[in-house]
Amino acid sequence: MDYEEHASNSQVPIINFSDENLKPGTENWDSACQVIKGALEDHGCFYALSYKVPMELNNKVFGLMEELFDLPLETKMQKISDKPYHGYYGPHPSVPLYESLGIPDPLTMENVQHFTKVMWPQGYDHFSETLNVYANLVVELDHIAKRMVCDGYGLEQRHYHDLIESTSYLLRSFRYALPKKDESNLGLMPHKDTSFFTILHQNNVAGLQVKLKSGEWFDIDPSPFMFLILAGESFQVWSNDRIEACEHRVIINEKKHRFSMGLFSLGTTIQPHQELVDDEEHPRHYKPFDYYDYLNFVGTKEALESKCRIKTFCGID
Ligand SMILES: O=C(O)CCC(=O)C(=O)O
Numbered sequence: 001m002d003y004e005e006h007a008s009n010s011q012v013p014i015i016n017f018s019d020e021n022l023k024p025g026t027e028n029w030d031s032a033c034q035v036i037k038g039a040l041e042d043h044g045c046f047y048a049l050s051y052k053v054p055m056e057l058n059n060k061v062f063g064l065m066e067e068l069f070d071l072p073l074e075t076k077m078q079k080i081s082d083k084p085y086h087g088y089y090g091p092h093p094s095v096p097l098y099e100s101l102g103i104p105d106p107l108t109m110e111n112v113q114h115f116t117k118v119m120w121p122q123g124y125d126h127f128s129e130t131l132n133v134y135a136n137l138v139v140e141l142d143h144i145a146k147r148m149v150c151d152g153y154g155l156e157q158r159h160y161h162d163l164i165e166s167t168s169y170l171l172r173s174f175r176y177a178l179p180k181k182d183e184s185n186l187g188l189m190p191h192k193d194t195s196f197f198t199i200l201h202q203n204n205v206a207g208l209q210v211k212l213k214s215g216e217w218f219d220i221d222p223s224p225f226m227f228l229i230l231a232g233e234s235f236q237v238w239s240n241d242r243i244e245a246c247e248h249r250v251i252i253n254e255k256k257h258r259f260s261m262g263l264f265s266l267g268t269t270i271q272p273h274q275e276l277v278d279d280e281e282h283p284r285h286y287k288p289f290d291y292y293d294y295l296n297f298v299g300t301k302e303a304l305e306s307k308c309r310i311k312t313f314c315g316i317d
Pocket residue numbers: 100174188193200201202208248250260261262
């Protein structure tokens with residue numbers, strides 16, 4: 001089997017999502033499910049190798065991101081959504097190199113057009129079309145990965161469908177400025193995402209690192225066909241602590257602006273999956289919670305000062 005080989009080369013395993021033989025019900029699929037489950041339980045992440053996003057589309061997306069972030073600050077700062085962390089996050093004293101913009105629910109054209117209209121009131125169809133196509137391709141990776149997680153834990157198909165039905169998506173893009181002389185090269189401090197999965201896609205400029213189980217930081221390959229699929233705190237809760245949310249950060253070492261895309265999958269009411277809770281080995285570790293209440297909590301002093309904010313918010317111990 002191919003997967004084992006990859007797993008030992010790179011400590012974060014690579015699953016070839018474009019492999020024609022990777023079909024549910026096959027031996028290939030079952031062993032990939034086990035590799036993914038193991039990787040999520042160990043490190044909270046794995047790579048999906050995928051040729052779904054062709055190079056031409058990839059170049060268009062990242063070209064458009066340059067145009068987007070080059071817009072005036074007042075334009076980027078306009079209100080896109082009422083939800084926290086769904087709009088613009090500008091250079092902040094704690095992360096002066098980081099800028100990020102989000103497109104909520106990018107799978108429908110109308111939503112992308114709404115975003116585009118805020119940024120370019122005169123309209124920009126090429127932007128809306130490109131980002132909408134891109135989001136719909138990357139979301140397929142999210143679906144395959146979630147199906148593999150459900151299969152890996154031996155859950156029935158309907159649980160996978162329930163999970164997908166209760167999911168919404170947020171497409172974010174990131175740009176990092178170059179550090180000035182004597183300025184820190186920390187692009188984004190170590191953190192965990194609140195999502196189920198975040199699919200991160202870099203475009204040739206390295207910088208993303210994940211913390212492995214061993215505690216060492218691991219550089220993520222920035223090649224355009226590598227998608228890092230990382231688990232956020234929602235998956236940690238859903239899996240009742242089998243999966244630990246992946247800690248990651250960004251270090252700016254190259255002399256080029258770094259751009260990256262992230263597709264975040266978000267739930268509504270989050271709780272440990274019923275099949276992953278039992279009275280003996282796996283007692284329930286979390287109370288159900290509303291995802292947006294949690295998003296509001298993560299910015300509070302209590303969350304910032306806590307050792308494990310998700311446990312502080314809804315843990316049972
Ligand atoms: O820049 C990246 O690739 C990652 C950004 C990130 O982790 C985040 O915004 O949560």
